[in-house]
Amino acid sequence: MSSDTQPPAHRSGFACFVGRPNAGKSTLTNAMVGTKVVITSSKPQTTRTVVRGIVHRPDAQLILVDTPGLHRPRTLLGERLNDLVVTTWAEVDVVAVCFPADEKPGPGDRFLVNELAKVKRTIKFAVATKTDLVTPEQLAEHLMAIDRLGQETGTEWAEIVPVSAVAGDQVQLLADLLVARLPEGPQLYPDGELSDAPEEAIVADLIREAALEGVRDELPHSIAVVVEEMALKEDRDPDKPLLVIHANVFVERDSQKGIVIGHKGSRLREVGTEARQQITAMLGVPVYLDLHVKIAKDWQRDPKQLRRLGF
Incomplete structure (x- = not known):
């Protein structure tokens, strides 16, 4: 190697995974970053904020933007979420559309890709997710359907990449392909930072995820979590810190409040235990979590309440 050979230039930029609800976007973000920064619930429509996961490499910094799933809006909240998605697409370097391999591309996918086609300058990838759930023949058919x-x-796919975030297949390859499309530039975030979402927002998301697990389908849209207070307990031995969190879980109706609290508070205790474990694992400090369930009537349709709940 001659002395004037330059090392490859450092690249940095933004990529965004999109797809209809439950297409595997959040799981893929977490697999790439190597830790849980985005909530992954089996309930569709659980992602609401644009949480960025940050992939640090010697040659690049890839910032992943996670948007809500695009859908035909039925409420004011739905419209706001869709606006957020389209604005994000125009601002990132690459948009990667996720198509779960165990489902044929349908009208929802076509609606999304048609919307994406209007965003001219952004590079577009197609990602076949959940490849561990299908046979090689089914996957080949799926890739042809994405191409079609x-x-x-009228959408030109720069790449079509099959991955399984759960099995770890080709996640690294996808990261390499995304990095290759980023502009040259310095690091945008300090080493070791995994997300630029404030800790309160991540904590609220983890509580919300715990509240969604195992409840009936009518709840996902109706739950919002607000962290009222979060601070280390004073006058404690510095070697034994305790993070005290007071949070409110908002639902829209009395009947939903009953579901979240459960018989004699049993369900809410489970939610608290699960959320506490996740928060402790993420922030590396023991947690005392104080949860209250409150009613904010029809908050998804009320602009004032949407603002108060952070939307």
């Missing part, structure tokens, strides 16, 4: 959808909507 691109042709029919």
Whole structure:
């Protein structure tokens, strides 16, 4: 190697995973970053804020933006979430559309890709997610269907990449391909930082995820969590810190409040235990969690309440 050979330039930029609800976007973000920064619930429509996961490499910094799933809006909240998605697409370097391999691309995918086709300058990837759930033959068919959808909507896929975030298949390859499309530039975030979401927002998301697990389908849209107070307990031995969190879980109706609290408070205790473990694992400090369930009537349709709950 001659002395004037330059090392490859450092790249940094933003990529965004999109797809209809439950397409595996959050799981893929977490697999790439190597830790849990985005909540992954089996309930669709659980992601609400643009949480960025940050992939640090010697040659690059890849910032992943996680948006809510695009859908036909039925409430004011739905419209605000859709606006957020489209604005994000125009601002990132690469948009990667996730198509779960165990489902045929449907009208929801076509709606999304048609919307994406209007964003001209952004580079577009197609990602076949959940490949561990199908046979090689089914996967080949799925990749052809994605290619066809691109042709029919006038969308040029820069890459079509099959991955399994759960099995770890080709996640590294996808990261390499995304990095190759980023502009040259310095680090945008300090080493070791994994997300630029404030800790309160991540904590609220983890509580919300715990509250969603195992409840009936009518709840996902109706739960919001607000962290009222979060601070280390004073007058404690510095070697034995305790993080005290007071948070409110908001639902829209009395009947939903009953579901979240459960018989004699049993469900709320489970939520608290699960959330506490997740928060402790993420922040590395023991947690005391004080949870209250409150009613904010029809908050998804009320601009004033949406603002108060952070939307």
